[in-house]
Amino acid sequence: MYTTDLRTAEEKAEEARKGVPRSALDTDALEAEFQARIDADAYIEPKDYMPDGYRKTLVRQMSQHAHSEIVGMLPEGCWVGRAPTLKRKMILIAKVQDEAGHGLYLYSAAETLGTSREELVRQLLAGEAKYSTIFNYPTTNWSDVCTIGWLVDGAAITNQIPLCRCSYGPYARAMVKVCKEESFHQRQGYEALLQMMKGTEAQKRMVQDSFDRWFWPSLMMFGPPDSNSAHSSQNMKWKIKRFSNDELRQRFVDATIPQAEFLGVKVPDVIVKNAETDHYDFGELDWDEFMAVVKGGGICASNRIDARKKALEDGTWVRDAASAYAEKQQVATVAAAE
Amino acid sequence: MADDWDLYEVFIRSKRGSSHKHVGSVHAVDSRLALESARDLYTRRSEGESLWVVAAKDILASDPLEGDALFGPAADKIYRHPTFYEIPDEVGKM
Ligand SMILES: [Fe+2]
Ligand SMILES: [Fe+2]
Numbered sequence: 001m002y003t004t005d006l007r008t009a010e011e012k013a014e015e016a017r018k019g020v021p022r023s024a025l026d027t028d029a030l031e032a033e034f035q036a037r038i039d040a041d042a043y044i045e046p047k048d049y050m051p052d053g054y055r056k057t058l059v060r061q062m063s064q065h066a067h068s069e070i071v072g073m074l075p076e077g078c079w080v081g082r083a084p085t086l087k088r089k090m091i092l093i094a095k096v097q098d099e100a101g102h103g104l105y106l107y108s109a110a111e112t113l114g115t116s117r118e119e120l121v122r123q124l125l126a127g128e129a130k131y132s133t134i135f136n137y138p139t140t141n142w143s144d145v146c147t148i149g150w151l152v153d154g155a156a157i158t159n160q161i162p163l164c165r166c167s168y169g170p171y172a173r174a175m176v177k178v179c180k181e182e183s184f185h186q187r188q189g190y191e192a193l194l195q196m197m198k199g200t201e202a203q204k205r206m207v208q209d210s211f212d213r214w215f216w217p218s219l220m221m222f223g224p225p226d227s228n229s230a231h232s233s234q235n236m237k238w239k240i241k242r243f244s245n246d247e248l249r250q251r252f253v254d255a256t257i258p259q260a261e262f263l264g265v266k267v268p269d270v271i272v273k274n275a276e277t278d279h280y281d282f283g284e285l286d287w288d289e290f291m292a293v294v295k296g297g298g299i300c301a302s303n304r305i306d307a308r309k310k311a312l313e314d315g316t317w318v319r320d321a322a323s324a325y326a327e328k329q330q331v332a333t334v335a336a337a338e
Numbered sequence: 339m340a341d342d343w344d345l346y347e348v349f350i351r352s353k354r355g356s357s358h359k360h361v362g363s364v365h366a367v368d369s370r371l372a373l374e375s376a377r378d379l380y381t382r383r384s385e386g387e388s389l390w391v392v393a394a395k396d397i398l399a400s401d402p403l404e405g406d407a408l409f410g411p412a413a414d415k416i417y418r419h420p421t422f423y424e425i426p427d428e429v430g431k432m
Contacts (some may be wrong), residue, residue: 326368
């Protein structure tokens with residue numbers, strides 16, 4: 001197989017039992033070679049030796065990432081029918097379609113590590129896998145959709161750019177493609193907000209209101225503070241992560257505050273430029289809220305998974321029809337050959 | 339959920355004159371639908387003008403652990419490279 005190790009557990013056990021005829025089965029040597037490759041900034045590819053922990057961490061992170069893209073379609077997708085103009089509707093459809101694409105690039109990359117798509121989707125629907133908590137907040141009006149583009153996609157880009165150089169080849173390559181597409185998402189959102197800020201007082205209030213609600217949650221997208229982030233140092237050594245949560249969060253704040261000022265929204269008083277560090281200080285985040293949302297306390301948590309289950313069920317007849325048609329075609333081809 | 343459909347690897351030729359390059363994979367019920375999905379998934383922004391899909395199970399790949407046995411022997415055949423040969427400057431560019 002070219003990229004993907006889709007052997008079943010039994011097949012793997014069978015091969016292990018037979019004993020693979022190669023001297024290189026010395027795990028220490030393989031592990032040293034693996035780490036040396038990473039230290040040299042080279043990539044790990046699907047069929048290479050990798051420690052179990054590396055494989056597990058990647059499957060977890062990449063599938064969470066894929067799930068986030070897929071669930072992320074929901075708060076925006078529900079605005080396609082209510083977009084204010086045909087132009088905005090076309091843009092939003094394109095953006096939501098991109099997010100579906102991002103999810104699929106990432107599932108495809110995650111599968112190269114030997115976990116099937118079916119299993120990854122099962123984990124999401126069973127509530128066993130996480131996705132970004134940001135998508136458990138509701139989109140209450142059109143300006144929320146624009147703000148998501150600006151802040152949520154903006155934070156995602158900040159997170160994703162370093163992943164383009166992550167040590168696992170298929171993940172890095174998927175991220176290069178994702179990052180190219182994300183830039184449009186952020187720009188369309190910000191531009192739509194600029195447009196609203198030229199509108200009525202009510203429209204300006206809508207922009208301010210959605211900024212106020214989305215700003216802090218978008219900072220939480222970078223994950224818990226470095227002081228209590230569980231997996232950081234090993235992931236740094238494996239170059240799955242290249243910058244800490246706090247570093248990336250700071251980078252995002254520094255980029256976003258000037259954009260907010262240009263847009264003309266009022267930023268929270270606690271945010272001040274620190275003359276010494278040349279960065280924006282932003283105080284402490286409300287991690288209790290974050291943890292509550294992680295544990296499924298977001299307003300929309302159960303809606304999101306129900307919507308995914310419904311999508312899967314509603315699509316059953318399409319998949320059945322495709323299977324039936326493919327079978328018929330195959331019978332016809334065989335008959336024609338005879 | 340029903341079993342996954344087969345996995346197909348997707349290759350795109352970005353423009354005439356280039357070769358096809360691997361970009362990812364799709365699941366599909368047959369190769370024809372794999373091509374349709376690959377088109378929707380991987381070419382939303384004029385990324386290519388030709389697509390290949392190949393059933394992943396039909397691809398045989400070399401084993402990275404045999405990399406040395408396969409590719410090592412080429413390393414000491416430096417006489418296969420033009421830089422191995424010294425040509426006097428007077429001869430000019432060759
Ligand atoms: Fe995305
Ligand atoms: Fe996006």
